[in-house]
Amino acid sequence: MGLFLAQLLTGLANAGALFMVASGLSLIFGVTRIVNFAHGSFYMLGAYVGYSLMQVLPGAVGFWGAIVLAGLIVGIIGALVEVLVLRQVYSAPELFQLVATFGVILVVQDLALMIWGPTDLLGPRAPGLEGIVRIMGEPVPQYDLALIAITPFVAIALWYLITRTRVGILVRAATQDREMVGALGVNQSLLFTGTFFLGCALAGLGGALQLPKGGADLLMDFTILAQVFVVVVIGGMGSLPGALLAAVLISVLNVFGVAYLPQSTLVLMYVVMVAVLMWRPFGLLGREEVAGELGQVGEPDRPVRPAGTAVRVLVAALLAVLAALPFWGGSFAVVLVTDILIFCLFAASLHFLLGQGGLVSFGHAAFFGGGAYVAALLVKYAGTPMELALILAPLGAGLVAIAIGWVALRATGVYFAMLTLAFAQLLWSLVFQWGDVTGGDDGLVGIWPARWASDNDVYFWLALVLSVGGILVLRHVAHAPFGYALRAARDNAPRAEAMGLDTKRIQHAAFAFAGMMAGVAGGLFVFSKGSVFPNEMEIARSFDALIVVFLGGVKTLSGGWVGGATFKGVEDLLVRFEYWRLALGLLIIVVVIVAPDGIVGGLRKLGERLGLLRPDEAPRGTAAPAAREPAE
Amino acid sequence: MTPILEARHLSRHFGALRAVDDVSFSLAPGELLALIGPNGAGKSTCFNMLMGQLRPTAGTVILDGTDITGKKPRHIWRMGVGRTFQITATYASMTVAENVQVALLSHHRRTFAFLPYATRLYRDEARALLDTVGMADQADRHAAILAYGDLKRLEIAMALAHAPKLLLMDEPTAGMAPRERVALMQLVADIVAERGVSVLFTEHDMDVVFAHAHRIMVLNRGQLIANGAVEAIRADPKVQEVYLGGGTLFSAERAHA
Amino acid sequence: MLEVTGIETFYGKARVLNGLGLTVGAGQVVALLGRNGAGKTTTMKSIMQLVPPRAGRVVFDGADITGWPPHRVAQAGLGYVPEERRIFTQLTVAENLEVGRQKARPGRVAWTEAQLFELFPNLAERRGNRGKALSGGEQQMLTIARTLMGNPALVLLDEPSEGIAPVIVEQMAQAILTLKAEGLTVLISEQNLHFARAVADSVVIIEHGEARFSGTLADLDARPDIRDAYLSV
Secondary structure: OHHHHHHHHHHHHHHHHHHHHHHHHHHHHHHHOOOOOOHHHHHHHHHHHHHHHHHHOOHHHHHHHHHHHHHHHHHHHHHHHHHHOHHHHOOOOOOHHHHHHHHHHHHHHHHHHHHHOOOOEOOOOOOOOOOEEEEOOEEEEHHHHHHHHHHHHHHHHHHHHHHHOHHHHHHHHHHHOHHHHHHOOOOHHHHHHHHHHHHHHHHHHHHHHOHHHHOEOOOHHHHHHHHHHHHHHHHOOOOHHHHHHHHHHHHHHHHHHHHHOHHHHHHHHHHHHHHHHHHOOOOOOOOOOOOOOOOOOOOOOOOOOOOOHHHHHHHHHHHHHHHOHHHHOOHHHHHHHHHHHHHHHHHHHHHHHHHHOOOOOOOOHHHHHHHHHHHHHHHHHHOOOHHHHHHHHHHHHHHHHHHHHHHHOOOOHHHHHHHHHHHHHHHHHHHHHOHHHHOHHHOEEOOOOOHHHOOHHHHHHHHHHHHHHHHHHHHHHHHOHHHHHHHHHHHOHHHHHOOOOOHHHHHHHHHHHHHHHHHHHHHHHHHHHOEEOHHHOOHHHHHHHHHHHHHHOOOOOOHHHHHHHHHHHHHHHHOOOOOHHHHHHHHHHHHHHHOOOHHHHHHHHHHHHOOOOOOOOOOOOOEOOHHHOOOO | OOOOEEEEEEEEEEOOEEEEEEEEEEEOOOOEEEEEOOOOOOHHHHHHHHOOOOOOOEEEEEEOOEEOOOOOHHHHHHOOEEEEOOOOOOOOOOEHHHHHHHHHHHHOOOOOOOOOOHHHOOHHHHHHHHHHOOOHHHOOOEHHHOEHHHHHHHHHHHHOOOOOOEEEEEOOOOOOOHHHHHHHHHHHHHHHHHHOOEEEEEOOOHHHHHHHOOEEEEEEOOEEEEEEOHHHHHHOHHHHHHHHOOOOOOHHHHHHO | OEEEEEEEEEEOOEEEEEEEEEEEOOOOEEEEEOOOOOOHHHHHHHHOOOOOOOEEEEEEOOEEOOOOOHHHHHHOOEEEEOOOOOOOOOOEHHHHHHHHOOOOOOOOOOOOHHHHHHHOHHHHHOOOOEHHHOOHHHHHHHHHHHHHOOOOOEEEEEOOOOOOOHHHHHHHHHHHHHHHHOOOEEEEEEOOHHHHHHHOOEEEEEEOOEEEEEEEHHHHHOOHHHHHHHOOO
16 A cells, blocks of 8 residues: 555656646647647756756755746747747748757757767755655655645646636637737737747756656657657647646556556556547547648649659659669668668658648658568568568558557547557557567667678669659559549548548558558668667657658658658768757758748749749639638 | 438437428429528538538438438438539649549549559540530649639539439539629539439529529528428518518618618 | 728639728728628738738728738727637637737727626626637627727628627627717628618628729619629628
8 A cells, every 4th residue: 555655656746747848738739739849858958957057056945946947948948949940930831840840859959968968967856855755654755745746836827827817818719719819919929939938938847847856868858758749649639637637647657557567668658548549539638629720731732743754764764873873882872872762762651641641640650660670570580581571561561550540540630640659659669668579679680681682782772673663652642543532532521521432441541551661661671771679660760751751842742752862861961970960950940941842842933933844823813712701 | 203302300409509490391303492591590501411411410311212311421422412512622732624533533433543543534524524514624724723613613513423313502603703603503404404413502692593493492590481482482471581681670770870 | 091902812822802992981880792702801801911912002090001910900900800700719708808908099999898798788698608608699799899809990890790690680780880889980891781781881892802882872772783793682
């Protein structure tokens, strides 16, 4: 009983920081509609800033003062990011902003590395609360009790702010209809910046408060992000009480998981999330999101056309030049381009889902990593030859996608995105924790290609054929009836349904198909590296693909692979520098601001302006005001 | 003659609001039936129940002898019901012809085909349908840039793709210029005459309704208050009061002003 | 008080307004008439700068407000009541009013919650209810009351009679006349000529994003050809 109570208290203490970060993310999303990927970074900054302040400020007053100051400073940094970066891209297609927030993650990672160095920092103890209290004979840290006492105050203060003050009323109003709030005379820019300040300050506060328990390290940002997404999804997007409830649930669960099911702690959280969402698709206390909120806004896509003969000849010629790479490039180039090709296929598969299907998946790495692990496990345990493994990898990934899609496609918009992310994390934690089979953190090694393909040049050709082939298949499907049905479901689902199309089934098939193609890339990857580690499935890998697709241009057919090639190429150039993340992050932010249509979209517009390409025809006469002026 | 469509005691409540309250009617083959009524009378709700978008609180919908109550829109479509939407619903990322081709692909159950080029499939059929609505010359234009009236015509071509026996049209002429309205409704009337399709449509423009409808039903606050031939509806004092209007409503205000 | 000249407004590449112009004098109630899709709502949004026009000018109270952010337009004294009402359904009636509240400005009626409840008695009883619990008519009243909380000099009323019961329409007309008596200027868009007749001093008829007629109701009655051509009466 005593142990049980002690663990419960630990769980409650852990819930505090999680709640603060989650409520901040929820607030920011509610008002600005931005899924702030960088939220974990602000949490990390809170920890580091708090740590530095605690070194300077003395005593108990200094300790607590440092925590409050850390929150304020991080809030100000958040507000600055909003003004300098995000404000420039509010008019860009929805979700494009999250690419910018990803750039912020990279920048913050390197800045933290520069300022605080690579070693993990041990958090100082809270003065006067260093000891333990015995409760029913079990030791409970005094600081835990302090956290349990503090969290309700923060929650109540937040609740008061949101429900009882004018600012809170404005925030809630803006969550529902920000344009209307603006039309009533409220300065939206100020409200957005203010919300960012508050949301980031909460994240910073959470980071600083957990210092005595967890310290500060450079991996905190992604670790907390995954948990925060789960909390927000379980609690219900935009619900503060929901965030509190879910934070407590997850934290307590984690503590008991560690005690009783140490092999499954990470998995547990995601299992609970799936269970909750099967029962309540919009979280415990969430409201139904209006469908299409995360849909693509702005100009409709251009019609796609099969390439003409001239283009086909040109592409064939370029591919021939590329195929001859082993004869004109060095061996290093061959390995690098193999990497790039595999990544391009991965990116193109996500691009298909996003561009053709309008399905924004945050967890596409599940299928890339899934394919890689399927191949690796087959080789490791069944002695499967490479050829067969390369066929089974996409099939495995496809099956995983069928299973994930079955649940995730019940939701739409941001819930769909979050669900895919959570499933990817579930898979990742399975691989990570099921060490006996998957090797856990040590990965699976010694997965080499068949003898005939073991030469780098030959493997390059194999990768070239499969990757380019895959990309061409994806492209062709966009032109096939299935591609049209998928775009029909995206453009106007009610219309498509009233035309005999089973839109959910079509989207499910597309999800599985994209998963399969990512699985091809995963299979190729594992044999090119000879090994696979859990990080091929982690959030960062999913985000890589997502970023690349947006950077390449969602509303173009070639955005996926162009973005992939550019990103991998640039990354390869930059990793030679010590602070390459900083440079890459800044580059991403610049591209987002300069070319909101992505690289291909931007080039197309440039080409049209220069008269090199034929622009889309301008509408003539009075065009449709349809969607804007509904009657009845 | 068995009716092509029959609604029996159809009701839909939203909380305390009875959006549609015990509505019964039938539609004969080849008939052009208008459903009119003031805004908020429940016309769209009624429509959405007929097409399966909305489940009725009570009542049944019978299509050609089969009970289709609660069936999904796509199943009802397969059974030969086409529809056009009040706010034109087309696929903005495609060309005009491709919009029709998608309907044809669905009709021929080819949506899960991965191999052929979709633009080459059923192109002639699509062109013929576009020709029917006078849009053949715009077949290769991007649907997103069409004029409003053209979008409406495109929608009709799409709705005809599976040779439906019944067309449900929600305010087919809303937002169009007067001359376009008459032309569009004439087009629909011609289709009814040539193909034997039955049409149920809602409409605000009384000129259109009086000129083309074979029969008119009037809905007010969820209830059917009149159902009959054009002249009878025109002369019905109740209908005049709630819908056609005589300007009596604001006499008090005018005195006040 | 409001002068709109030659505005051209687009949604993406689709042109909705083609050089529309209109004038509203201080203290007047002007009705903007035209059928669905003629561009009435777009005109309202363009004046409010929610969809800024690409060409032309909007001058309000002597200031060229073209291209201003909407909140500045609102602060300058233009109130906007959208067609879809767009009340905040998760907020209570009182909170909805609070969102609309702006500082009182010299020379303008300063509305208080109490005064608005007097104007719309139904709302007073529902002060603590959430917006989603209101009926269509109550929502329509709330959206007007919310805009009045900003103490506007001119109110843009987009299709206030759309989709509400006739008895509420009557109350709505009554309210507009009361507001007019208080010295408020109103630009109202309507499809319902009867409603316009009850409240407006003059009308502007638009079609295809252009003003096709502008004059008093008597002028319009003298031109049945115009009425038949552009209005679905």
